[in-house]
Amino acid sequence: MGFLSPWLLLGGLAVSVPLVLHFFYRARYRKLPWAAMTFLKQSIEQTSRRLRFQEFVLLLLRCAALLLLALALARPTFSGATAGGRGESVDAIFIFDTSYSMTARDGEKTRLERAKDAAATILDNLPGNSTIQIIGCADRAVELGPQSPRNLDQARQIVANLEPTALATDLLPGLTEAYAGLDRGAGTNKEVYVFTDMHKLGWDRQSAAIRGKCEELKQRATLLLVRCGNPERPIRNVGITSITYPNDIPHTGTRMPCAVLLRNTGKESVRNVTVALEVDGKQQEKESETVPEIAPGQAFPVNLTAKLDAAGPRVLTATVTGDDLPGDNRLDRIVSVRETVRVVIVDGRPDFRDPKESAGHYVRNAILPVKSSDVDNYFIRVEAVPADEAGPALLGNCDVCFLLDVPASNADRPGIPGLSREFVDRLSEFVKSGGGLIIGSGENIVPARYNQILGSGGVNLLPFDLEGVSLTTPEKPFKIAPETTDVPSYLERFQQEPFRTVTADADLSKVLNVKPAATGRVLMRLADQKPFLCSRTVGDGEVIFIAGSMDDKWGNWPSKTGSFLSFIDMTLTHFSSKAARGANVTAGDPIVWTPLDATKNFDLMRPDGKRVKLGKASGVPPVVTASDTPLAGVYRILADNQDVKAAPQFCVSPNLSETDDLTDLTNSEVEQILGFKPVFLEAGTPEGIATERAKREWTVWVLLALFALALGESVWAWFCGKAW
Template sequence: MTFGQPWLLLGAMAGLIPLAVHLFDRRKPRPHPFAAIAFVLRSQRRTASRLKLKRLLLYTLRTLILLAIPVALARPELRRPGAAVSRAVGPAATVVVVDRGLAMRFVDGESLFEKARSEARSAIAGLGAEDPVTVLPCGPEVTPPTAPGLDRREARETLDRMVPAWSTVDLGRCFEVAARALEESPTAGKRIVVVSAFTAGSLRLETPPPTVRVPGDKRVRPEMVLRDVARGRKVLPNHFIADLKVEPAPQAGSRSVQVSFTVRNISDAPAGEIQATVELAGRVVGKTFLALAPGGTAQKTLTVRSEVGGPVAGAVSLSPDGLAEDDRRDFVVQVPRELRALVVDGSPSPVRYRDEVFFLEAALSAPSSPLRPVVKDATAGLREPLDGYDVVVLANVPAPLPEEVTRLKAFVERGGGLFISMGDKVEPEPWTQRMGDLLPRPLRLVKAAGSEAGAGDGRPAKLGDVHWSDPLFAPFSGRGREGLMGARFRRYMLVEGGTRADGSEVLAAYDDGAPAFVTARRGRGRVLLFTSTLDRDWGDFAIRTSYLPLMQRAAAWLAGALDEREVVEGRVGQTVTLRPDPQAHVTAVKSPSGAAVPVQTEPDHGLKVGPLPEPGLYRTFDAGAQLVPGSQFAVTLDPADSDLTRLDESQLQAYFGEEAIRGPSGTSDRRVPIWTWLVVTAAMAFFAEGLLLRKP
């Protein structure tokens, strides 16, 4: 006997109430002399036996009522071995459908998939000699099987070749394919054997059960045999990573990464002391512990530091459980590279805050900055070898000599960034003559505004037209944008007009239309011209809140750090589109197990990769079979597939019908509910009590 709600049996203790009332209600007789006592004694003897029987019946009925109600609420059932369900008369064509979804990777001493393989072999061995059979591996993609035949060897070979999949399968779709295979067999009897763990996600109960078309254009339901490889379990206990977010954390320092993840527990029992480990570039950089309530979730955030910059592969891992495949989740994060900037100070000063690059150096040296500045004066800076730098800043520097210009030009053309700012040391004519090939536009003259002599209306200039969609200004919004637009400029350099045809572009202009930030691409590098100063000599921009983030972003943009490609992430069974560097010539993509993944070239030269067969890190290779650096991407499981809640027997019975065969031997354990009879018994006892209490 089994109980659906065994804890309700505690209510059976209420059956002691009538006994307690009876015991407390007993009274000891006290003698009282009475003249007519003889008449009373004769009457008592006649009625004593009848009252005693009535009280015994009332006590029994009340006890039965108080016992039957809680026991009925506990839903008791009797299990008894049932006989084999009657089969079709004569041979029956059989399709053995084997679930190979993610849930079948669950390990409980032995993996459910291996149990399913054994169950399928047992089902085939139990068929009659004239029963044709075929095997249908039920995966995310269903391939129609061969028609049922008498060759058992082919069916066993199909079982041997099967491997579990990485996502939940659709059993309903497999039933449809199995039914079509049965229609190809001339054998009159039709049977489908289903070997599965019957998780809730594998079978949509709203879809109709399978039917088979038979001669006469009729549709009949085949005989269904269910073999549950996880019998006796309401749920397969599983904890898994339900969500993961990884992003750079510049506020915590250079090359810092913030890892936030959510862990979910699918179980009726708590999960405590689950260890979570974070890896970056193959090295453990963080650990923490979680405790999960039954059916609960927990969130954790760790800030870790990477030893290298650029695209870095990592993973979050949990203590393994029955389904270890969803206890690890790989990722790729774009860690800002540490950049080096050579800052050439054209107007140094012994008074620190009056130095030309005082504010710039502070901005580039801030903890949130990806750059490490090296400051030198004009003489030493222009002679410095540029091989180890990503950006060169010329701050109020006199016109460089021809040999210095040659080195600067070579630096930019091979991919370096050049930032040029104005000041009283910059003479337009020498600069234009010597640096004309690098300058976005030729310099003309300095314009004074505000309190300067001849400043027109006496009002300082401010920024007017800004290309907010450009990567340089894209992050500025709200108060950040107000801080940029609030800067005042008393003097700035005017430049010659130009168009995009000459390779230059005005990213921001003053309110009178004069360019403020002008850029141009020279070779593989960029040049950015700022027509005012980086200190407070020509304006108050250096003390505005927007100065620090704009200088950091400008330097990173010139170094190409903002052009780093978006990290691609995919899901198992889906496709992703890669847009690698055209110079990389990607020709092949391999899965974590080393298998080749289909690749198609799109009309826009993107690469469509997939379907993606498994989770983990995927790598790309060029025509020479060499690994393409920085092109790896992560593929993850669908978190919904990790919910291993199972369909209960009542749901399976309502879907397949009571005639479905259950159990590994073609028999079913019959469940005989007795709680309904207990309710009827309690009702009859209550009625009988009322009859006994009626006065004649």
């Protein structure tokens, strides 16, 4: 128990007055002999015990009355020394749960709207000279103001303008910030209010740390949990978990089929939800479909198409309506749309008389799966040249380059032309600037020369340096092991059927050995664990090295169309989508972008139109990093004086872990986590919030007890003074 005016307890010393009067006051008299008194002495002795008892009780009642009066003036409270009462100034801290579960509508208002109303009521009932600090909290804490803690009008404006984020719930950052905020208040009467829907995720993620922090808060302040949800009404929720499209290169002039995956994360079926898909916000071209019903826990794909009429990064936007929680009802994705994809094949073993014998035959056919009459109209343009015709200009308009069984130089294989020094230097620049390079093995490759020119001794493009060639017999061929595919990677589907079986069925007679190091990454291995597919990121580009040949000289893998053709398709799609890589992130994750001109200053434009200064690029290579991504939607990074429409776009999606489990904890479950019982309030019951502080003060009850005691003392005094 604490006291708001503890110094008034000194009034309890007044209890000494009746004690002094009772024990030390003596009437002054003279002894006079009187014969009649002898006869009264016996009567007085008979009643003296009763009189002493009555006077002692009367003394106790009067002393207790004085003590209760002093106690009432000291204004006792039940929550400790920091608990406030009516009329006493308060250092209040508001923690608002701004995760997107607070956007749920489980009644006439959303949970966040109820939190705002509850906070406004508390602000209106704060005593004079009180202070306020407001903290927004999802999986991170943000101090929102006001600038002056005594400016309650500004605090009301901050509360009214609160907006939800696309982040998941975690109360620990907010509680930690609130504990630090206690030191910023000058008074001893402190209150911490947490406005939340009691979402289970927010308490479970770091339950032990939350318990410890609440224990610390309890020692210095009154902790009040304001429930903003309606536990009697479950949330109906259907969220968009992904937008997928075929493993092809999106290109102009088509309607690309897309699958919008919906998932019911609530406990009730949701009926008549409408799903729509549009490109770059073009409402007139969007497609939509209504789903009659989605059962609890069910994932439901909706097939729609997106019209691609312009090349470049395009924004696919899927929306769904018809549930109670809008926070996960929109998903944006950047898709890199190409008008044409230009591929150069440098063939180290060309055969103009019989093209089927050339090193690039299988690759070219895999890239161009159309009739020869349609090749000129196909969006992928392929140019195949022998090594001696591969000049630097060849890479000028190129997106992807294949080196197939090509000697690293003219000196590698007598009589067989190799790469020129000028081409190698240009190839290095091509990859670093974002190009894709695929290197296929073969008899013309001399490992030592490749290491010297293309590897660690030269332009350093190889994922790993090469060693010798491994041979085997037809009876015991090398086998590709698709189950070893690295995850995550663009080839991870090779672990699944039908890719897995058809790939494992291929036989290889020779492979090039590599020396694995930290410079590269093994994407897939052989059954004996030798690296087969390797990759390395170089600048903004990437190099893929195949330890086997990409023709039928070293095995029959190229003839396994289900595997080889899929590998070519996935690789081209992977390289062509590089503009979208890093452009799709989850709320709260940083956006990292490499600008062409690192000398400029940059700003981040958020989906709500606010601009955040980022400064210049930094690091090696110079990158711009934007960490302020709490909202879902489309962000842009703008250079000085840059047109908004020309700025690169980035799509931020909601943190879907927020709706994996929509359970709200009961008060008893929260108590079990905390290990003590905080003060629970219900948003939407202003009379409860307005009187909570008065309930914590015992003054009224002490005064009532004083009144009852005074009444009892009067009755007892009358009884004692009555003649019997």
